[in-house]
Amino acid sequence: MNAAARAEHEIDDYLKRLRPALSALPAAQADDIIKELRSHLIDTAVVDNQLDTQRVADAIARLGDPATLASAYLMDNLALRAQTTRSPLLLLRLVALWAARYSSPSLPIASGSGSGKWPRMTSLTRSDAFRHRQLTHASCSVGTSFRLAWLSVRSHSSRQLDIFWEKSRKYRRIRDRDTAWTTPGDRA
């Protein structure tokens, strides 16, 4: 694989990570964002009509971690919806997500590691990964958002979040099991 192909692969790889994180937005809007960022990365990284690998890495590092970038788009979208609909639930969710995001200093808010790449999920702790999932998933419930915000603000401790994550997994397992055992006759 030559340098230009490698650079293009880097761009594709980054955008492939970003796209699912934007899934809470309307598909057309998410596709438009991807198209714009692809255009931006190419514009930034082209030297003599060739993509430069180092420039691509630098441009990707400046865009930041895909999950964090997606959360910026989602929060803005949520803020606008909350402003226009004046829905108290949306407002509460926005406040909670905002608090969770800005009270979590361990999240890679800006650029990535020294290599010019964003930190991969595997290099994060499980609670970081949990917060990433929640922050970029607009369909997370108000309750979850608040619990997340509260935990982040209270302790900044990944241990607390780990416990919460374990409990919610256990709860989901029990709920799934109970749902599986319930027959239509039982419900009647």
Added chain:
Amino acid sequence: MSPRPSDNLAVERWEVQVRKGVLELVVLAALWSGRLYGLELIRRLESDAKLAVAEGTLYPLLSRLHADGQLEAEWVESDAGHPRKYYKLTPEGRRRVVQMTRFWRKFTSNIDEILAPVLPEYKR
């Protein structure tokens, strides 16, 4: 009187907040004279306002201003072989940037009055 490291840190944090606060105004103002695409806008802010804006901050902001009706966006084919998304002010956006600029002018001139004794050498 040399500043302590903690003072420097506090000032840096404050500077970040100020820059964040004016970002919407400078983005709208940069589009006053015509349409620009994202990278052009970043370069314009760097050269004209000495403001280095991270792409991860600018693009979500553009998206919000577009959704809010302050900006219009259109895809235009470029000589580089790929389309670029250009932004321009809507009439509503123009009205808003005029209002914001009026406020900014008044605000900074009022603040300048109170700042004058702090660093007299910077007095206009």
